[in-house]
Amino acid sequence: MGTASTLENIDAVRAMIKRAKLKDHIFGLVGLVCIMLILLTLLILFVDLVVDGYPKLFSADFYSNFPSRRAAKAGLLSALVGSSLVMLVTFVSAVPMGVGAAIYLEEYAPKNWFTEIIEVNVTNLAAVPSIIYGLLALGLFVYTLDFGNSILTAGLTLGLLILPVVIVATREAIRAIPIAIREAAYAVGATKGQVVGQHVVRYSAGGILTGVIIGMARAIGETAPVITIGALTFIAFLPESPVSSTPPFINFEWLTSGFTVLPIQMFSWLSRPSSSFHVNAAAAGAIIILVTLLMNGIAIKMRYNIRKKIKWQ
Amino acid sequence: MANADLTTKAEARDFNFFYSNGHHALKNINLPLYENKITALIGPSGCGKSTLLRSFNRMHDLYPGNRYEGEIVMHPDNTNILDANVDPIEVRMRISMVFQKPNPFPKSIFENVAYGLRVRGEKNKRLLADKVEEALKGAALWDEVKDRLQDLAFNLSGGQQQRLCIARALATDPEIMLFDEPTSALDPIATANIEELMNDLRGKLTMLVVTHNMQQAARVSDYTAYMYLGDLIEHDKTGDIFIKPKDKRTEDYITGRIS
Amino acid sequence: MNTATQVQEPSQRTTISPRLAKNYRRNITERIIEFLLMLCALSAVFTTIAIVVILVYESYSFFEHVSVFDFLTDPQWTPLFEDAHYGIMPLVSGTLTISFVALAFAVPVGTIAAIYLSEFASHKTRETVKPILELLAGVPTIAFGYFALLLVTPLLQMVFPDLPTFNMLGPGIVIGIMVVPYIASVSEDAMRAVPMSMREGAYAMGATRFQTAMRVVTPAAISGIVAAYILAISRAIGETMVVAIAAGQQPNLTFNPMDSAATITAYIVQVAMGDLPHGSIGYQSIFAAGLVLMLMTLFFNVLGHFTRKKFREAY
Incomplete structure (x- = not known):
């Protein structure tokens, strides 16, 4: 050629x-x-x-002091307590809802336009900027439902925010379980509810947990939506304790309490012109980043182990 | 074997191949490829025929941990293409390959055929156009595509795509062409077209063809090698292998007792 | 039909055998479970509806005071001043400028990282780097805000002494750093999805790694890669804390990244930090700004979604 x-x-x-x-x-x-x-x-x-x-x-004082006008004295106590309580509400609201939604979509939902709409919504919500959730909460929880700028409002807002994360992770975990396992359960006479409750959810628990951890890690660090609902930056008191030593042992007054959370506290310190407060901001930031890195790290490692260990064959 | 007028273009000598998982896939293979002849590799699934074929252009280098032992020598320059000092890219420029499933690039028909020349740094538009036309004619595709060279290659039918891949391999004037079950993903008519094309190329090019289909080996090849479990059992003129195999195992395969 | 209704009657049910009665209860429980699960799934729809209703409702009140024309054309945004102006353009210009800076940084770095991971890196490197990318994606944005204000901007000021403390360049670059892991991992997924046979085709022609990556794999994965860019734009537009901390809070109709300016998100934060009475025009203005933000991100999300769908259909 x-x-x-x-x-x-x-x-x-x-x-x-x-x-x-x-x-x-x-x-x-x-x-x-x-x-x-x-x-x-x-x-x-x-x-x-x-x-x-x-x-x-x-410095131990940093963790046991309330915020203060003097940088040297200002501490994280109310933010630590606030973050923990808000996370409790977020967990309680997002996890059952998210796992339930994922189970419905994977196990029950018929293939039709209605399911399609739900799917599109989940995908879309995952991409909505977090501050929009803040506006939603401001209009819905704070004013329409009159929850005020409370721990309840913040927890529910962050719950809605991480809902898509929980749903997506749970669906992925459920999808990894082969049909054969379900058929085996049906074959011995189990109802759909039993198949789902005793097999599907149980075997996908690890995958669901990773999704929950990643979602919670995101919620801990989220700042914008919590600012929007009007979190306070200067809280020199603690909410009523959820548990007490006298009957009825549990109370829910803390839900309506004002609050601050770690990232808000950091933001407020960071916004001060005086650089002495920036030390406090950095310390708060280090704690937030450490907690989120740890949680995400554990979740990623868990997911890796699950993928490696379980071979449904 | 009467091979007085035959030149050896390339040959495997005591060739062994190990996959990265330790699997000893090819054992002491000795196989000549005669110049301008078609050699067919047949054998049951997993016998190592594709592995052997892919050793000829060092495709196994793409995946870490694979290991060659022995030699595959190309003539007339007597280069052992498995030598660590020989660049696999250089080998692939001399030996081109057509795959099991058509694998055109997400580019125009023209650019697919011109790809090998572009990789070789060719920029002369006139020359590229000439070579593309020549290769498409050589692959019996020119008449079907000459008016739509800028169309995306994915728009062609499966058989046309495979002929496009043959044109792509032809465009660089390879010394040897490797075909890895080139018709296994095609319908009977497209298969017949490809076989006819290989017949046209007979005598112009050294070819090595892996096929799962014994009739195909009988139809297109000059020489046939039968492989079983990583061993090369028998290699002879195609007519001889199919009519009077020397080895019992070859006979069993050809008569359908092993599949 | 008749027999069917009879079974529903209480008198008939008492005669049902215990086994069937158990099945009946079972069915009811099953129905209730399914209904509750469906409600959970519907929460996603309700959330979307609530977002739309609230944004539109409050914006509607806002537009009763401010004409849409002024909103879109007035070059000033000063809702909290005595002489209030309600032109969204300065906020949009700030948002777009910062997003542009972010993408100008993230697209080259993220794409190169993706190509490297997908086509050049060893299996081990890839398995090590990908989880770290995920970790980086989980770092709270407030930490990046600190980074922008107290590390990146001071560093930039060494190069550009005129750069103000609050500017769009620093936060833009930091948002770029934030979206790099996203672009890298989504693009890498897209490139991994390109069938191996296509790479083998290129290598068999004597192509080098670089030639295979640039001329075959990247073009084949291009719609997936572009989808990653588009979704990254959406993230940059919606990013709040970095800009609220480091870009300044003065709405400024400029496209110069060396200036200080506010974005839509920064404005919402600024108002929320203050103490605006519910129902005031200032309060409503953050919903109008939020509506614009929502529409902008929705546009890019939908665009990105379809681009990615196109890519998935190809492979």
Whole structure:
């Protein structure tokens, strides 16, 4: 055929391959730099917060003091308590709802336009900016339902926010269970409810848990929607304790209490012009980032183990 | 074997292959490919015929941990293409390959055929156009696509896509062409077209064809090698293998006792 | 028909055998379970409806005071001033400028990282880096706000001494850093979805890794990669804390990233931090701004969704 063969031009071909492979090496280097840049960012971010917040991070007062006008005295106590209580509400509202929705979509929902609408909604909600949830909560929970800017409002708002995360993770976990397991249960006379409750949910519990952890980690760090509903930044009291030593032991007054949470406290310190408050902000940031990294890390590791361990065959 | 007027284009010598999981897939293979002849590799699934074929252009290098032992030598330059100093890219520029399933690139018909030349740094538009036309004619596809060279290759039928892949392989003037079950994903008419095309190329190009279909081996090849469990059992002229196999195992396979 | 109604009557039911009665109860429980689960699933629909209703309702009240024309054309946004102006343009310009800076950083870095991970990195590297990308995606945005204000902007000020403390460049870059993991992991997924046979086709022609990646895999995955970009734009537009902390709170009709400006999200935060009475025009204005934000992100989400769908259909 036409041109001279590769063999006759072997030296030219080799030179050409060498040139082409040089680009491989250059790109390999550039790619590695980009990856390192990403990884280093995470490291720098964390180290920066720890270094800046160092004086506060290891002082016991920081965790037992209320906010104060003096940076040296200001502490995290009300934010720690607030975050814990809000997370409790978020957990209680989002997990049953999200898991229930996922079970419905995977096990019960017929393939029709109605289900399609629900699916589109879940996908869409996952991409709605978090501050929009804040506006929703402001209009719905704070004013229409008159919950005020309370722990209940904040917990429900964050619950709605992480609902898609829980739904998606649960569905993925449920989908991994083969039909054969369900058929085996049906074959011995189980009802659909029993198949779902005793088999599907049980076997996918690990996957559901990873989704719940990732969702909760997101809720802990979320700031914008909680600001929007009017969280206070200066709380020098603690809400009524949910449990007490006298009957009836449990009360729900704390739900309507005003509150602050960790990221709000950090934001408020960060917004002060005085840089002495920035130390407090850094320490709060280090704690938030540590908690979320830990939770996400555990969830990712769990998911990896589940994928590796369970082979339905 | 009467091979007085035959030149050996390439040959495997005491060739062994190990997959990364330790599986010893090919054992002491000795196989010549004669110049401008078609050699067919037959054998039951898992016998190593595709593994052997893919060793000829070092496709196994794409996956870490695979290991070659022994030699595959190309003539006339006597290069052992498995040698660590030989760049697999150089090998692939001399030996092209057609795959089991048509795998056109998400590009136009023209760009698919021109791809090998572009990789070789060819920029001359006139030359590219000439080579693409020549290759498409060589693959018996030119008349069907000459008016829509800029169409996306995915719009072609399966059989046309496979002929496009043959054109893509032809465009770079390879010394050897490898066909890995080239018709197994095609309907009978498209299969007949590809076989006819291979017949047209006979005598112009050295070819190695893996096929699952014994009739196909009988129809298109000059030489046939029968493989079983990683061993090369028998290699001879196609007519001889099918009419009077020397080995019992070959006979069993050809008569349908092993499948 | 008749027999069917008879079974429903109480007198008939008492004669049902105990076994069937148990089945009947079972069926009722099953129905209740299914109904409750459906309610859970419907919560997603209710949430969407509630978002739309609240945004539209409050915006409607807002537009009773402010004409839509002024809203879209007035170059000033000063709802809290004596001389109030309600032009959304300065907030939109701030939002778009910061998103542009973010994407200008994130698209090259994220794409290169994706190509590297998918086509160049060893299996082990990939398995190590991907979880870290996920970790990075889970870092709260407030931490990135700190990063923008107290680390990135001061660093940038060494290069550009005129850069004000509050500017759009620093937060833009930081939002870029935030969306890089997203772009990288979604694009990498798209590239991994390109069938191996296509790569083998290229390598068999003698292509190098770089040639295979750039001329075959990337074009084949392009709609998936573009979907990642579009969804990243949506995230950048909706990002709140980084801009609220580091970009300043003054609405400013400019596209210069060296200036300070407010975004839609930063404005909502600013108002929410204050103490505006419920029902005032200032209160309503954050819903009107939120509606615009919602429409902008919805546009990119829908666009991204269809681009990705197109990609999934191809493979």
